[in-house]
Every structure is written in structure tokens, then in C-alpha cells.
Amino acid sequence: MKKASLLIAVLAYACNLVAQIHEPQILVLAPKEFKYDKVFESEVKEKSKELSKFQTSEEMLAYSQSDEFKSQPENMQIIALAQIEFNKDLDFSKKATMIAQSHLTYRFFERFPNLLILPTKIESGGSVVELKRISDDAKMQYVLNFSKITLYKKQGIGFATISVQLYDQASQSLLINADYEGDWFSQGFEFGCENESIDCPINNALSQILENVVLEVASNSPALKKDKELALLRLEELKTSYLSKPYDKDFLKSVLPHAGEDINLDDQYQILIDPSQTKFVAFFIKQAPNQDIKELTESNKDNQVKIISSKDHKGSLAEIPQTYAYIVKAVKRKDRWYFEKSNATYFEANSLEEGKINYFSSLASLNFFKENSTEHNSDFWETELFAKVVDLKKDPEWDKYGETIWESDELNNRPYIGEYEIVANTLRIEAEEENAKFYETTEPRYSEFYSKLKSTNPKEFTNISVHSLVFPIDRSVTINPILATDNKGKKTLRYYVIVNGSSDIYEWTYFQPKEIPEDEFGNQVIEQIGSLTNWNFSADNLNDSEFWNNYVLKKANDVYVYLNKL
Structure with missing residues (x-):
């Protein structure tokens, strides 16, 4: 009891202290009434039993x-304490409150990280007078109340009706006062549930309720109103100061003489060039033919495409909007232009001119303006569209993700750190193409050598399985791991090396031949080479010069230390 009292006291103090600095502030009440048909009784009891185990641990x-907890943002501490208190003696009747608090936090957090959305066991019948008192006592602008939840069957199908009120302290009125019904068939996504379970009717009713709550709160938000006003000012600035200005229509013809079939220079309608004349972003638009999702997917026209439609386009027969726009962004480096097509979008527009304005306005979301201003941001040319390859090892989250999620990206990014991503992406593609050509000329040399091994020493090399070639980006040397099977079935891991410019083939002897199971072939290669450098087979190349110089190509008295000429 002492701990519970402490939590309640802390929560009350915190709410009083910070009530005026958080947006949005929503107090989510527990249902006043929870009724259900007898047919649901056993399932309700079972669900309540499961939730009762969801207690706050020691x-x-x-x-x-x-x-560590106290180092978290103040509002996150308050929310966590409220959740701890709410989770005590939990039952199924209060699940709607849990879901609502969690979902609303998720929906608002990105725009409002300083939000305050709290669950509480306080109940209300839904009168304005009562909700006003609760709002005033808690010093919270909004109170979301579930005055009644009813579970019932109708024509053999399970339903839930939730009576809900959303009280607004500012207007001292109910923004929502309605009943919402949901059936027991899962709609998927955030509110997915097991079909014909009692979770589904609750979830499906809540999905409607919470969408309306988000809309009401957003429409009353001072911050969002200010955002809308700023967006209109920025749109006008983009139209008058940039979109309507004349531009050199022939500029791209010299820069992109071989742009490819997916970039039609005739569709260009504006271009912005940076002051140094080394970067640009060009805008393209056209009316696309009728097509559906299936046709669009099969066309492989764009690597990534965004579809903005007021229609439901989940099915393969749904029509795609016919206004199609994209940008081409470019960077000049060492007298060469590197470019990419990106931000491909299908959207609805009443005319091509309207489409041009709508698509051009997307600049506002790409760091084109200074914060809370209509003044152009010079950092636009160094961020978002023109971002550089970062050193992931310097990321604050490296210790958390570096050896798992980010490992392969870090290996492949390493040669390009500090380079514009536009340039790096092109160089990667070119490197992949050169790697493929290198494979075509190098693999046959290994294959011929392995054939000779099997014919000259069939007892030791009855069969040979090969793995991928390992080599640096300059392709000066390659290692080829093999699994040699002798005439008794013993399998041994070995490595062979070709040095560029030499007709010789060597065995790499830093690691002695090792007997391993066949299914451990790849893992053992990674383990052995990985003990000397940071590498795995997902890396495009092994670019650690210390590895090659110290463990492969090292010489003493002009003789290789770890390479045995064959």
C-alpha cells in the first residue's frame, strides 16, 4: 500500500506541476459500465484472468x-507511473482504456513528444458536469470517457457497442458524444485480433472512436493550427519565388544526355540549382495511363513509389491515380555529374497545373525552409535530398545496434563515409558491376585449378565445394574458401589465393586445414576471417588493408609468410 500511495502522490504532483506545458493532455477513464451476454461470460472471465497476471513487477x-528512469523526459516518467498504477487489479473491462491510451500516445508522439496521455481508474457516467470536474481536478484539457461497453450477439455475430464522450476543458463541451459499434471480424493492422474473439468487437469499435478522437484533438491543437498557417505561407512563397520563375530548359540536356527511359526531359517543369552550380533538383510531372496495383508492381518502373489516393487501392483491381511526378537530384564531383531519380509519387490532381503546385510544395518537408520560417534554408543542399554517408560507428546507438542490425551496412558504407549518398550509390552500382566482371575472369582460374587438384590428388580432393570469392575493392587479391572432401568422406576447410598480376595460385596457410561438418562451411569461414577483421559474406568487399597486408600478403625476406605457392 505504501508503494501504491507513493505512486499516486508522485503522479498527482507531476500532473499539477506540468499540466500547462504538455500537448495534447488527455486523461483516459475506465469504463463506468461493462455488460455482456451470458454467452460471453466464460471468455470474459478467461481474458480477465490473463490480464490479472499483467501486474507491475517488483x-x-x-x-x-x-x-535511469529519472533521466527520462518528465512526461514519460509521469505516463509510466500512471500505467504502473492502472495495471494493478486489471480485468477485461479496463482493456479499452489500455488500448486507447497506448494508441493515442503512438499516434501523437511523433509530432508531440511532450504529450501527456494518461490512463486512470476514475469512472464517469458521461455528464458534462462530472467530466468538467474530473478535467479540472486533473488539470487535463481532454477527458476521454467510456461510459458504457456492451458485448452482445446479433444474428449469430458478436458485437460491442461503446458509448464514448470526449470532453474539452477549453470549450467546456463534449466534442464527441456517441455510440460506436464493432463486430468480431478482425480488420488487421493496429487493431488486429483473433476472429470471433471478444477482443475483436472492442478493437473494431475503438478503431473508429480513436480515429475521431485524433481528428478532434488535432483540429483544436494550437500547434497544428500554427503549422497550417505556416504551411500556407510557405506554399505561397514556393509558388511566387520559385515555381513561377523561368529556368534553363536546356540545362539538363547537357548534364543528363543519357538519363535513361525512366526520365523524360520533356516532362520537366522546374529546376533549382545551388549557388555553387554543383547540385540541382529538377521536377517532373506527367499524366500516367490507367493502371492498377498489379500492373504497377509488375512494371518495375521505380524502386520505390508513393501512392496518395482518396480511394481504397489495396486490391489489385483498384485504379492508381494518374498524376505521376518525381524529382531528379544531382551532385557534381570531379567534373562528373551523379544523379538519381527519387520521390516518385502517384497522386490525384484536377489538372496538371494543380499537380505541379502540389508536388512542388513537398519541398517544405525536405528542409527547404528554416525552422518556423518562410526563409530559405541553405542547409537544404546538404541535408535530406543531399545527405552524406555517415559513419555508423559514431552514432550514439552503435553499441546497441552496431554488431547486429547495422553491421553489414557499416561494412559496405565504410569506403564512402562522408560522400554524398547520390555519389556513393552510383559508385556502389559501378563497383558491383566491376565485381561481377572480375568474378567472370577469376572464377575460371580457380575452377581449372580445382579440377587439377581432383585429378592429381583424388584421395585428398575427391570432391571440392567452393564458397564466394573474398577480395578488396581494388581487386588486387582474392581468397577462395573451399570445403575439400577426401575419399573417406572427411571434409576440410582450406583457402586458396590468387594475387592480381600473377599466374600463380597459393594456399593461404594462416589457418591450418580444419575438419568441419558440411553445414558449418560458411559459419566457419566467417568465424576464422572474422577473428582477424570485421567481415562477413554480406559485405560487398573486404577493404581492411591491415588484414591483407598483415595476414595474407605479409613477406619476410621477399617471401610470402602465409602463402604457399602450388
């Missing part, structure tokens, strides 16, 4: 007193 209580 570890969580201890964490709430820790320095």
Missing part, C-alpha cells in the same frame, strides 16, 4: 525509482 517498481 523489477518495474524498482526501475521507477532508479536514476
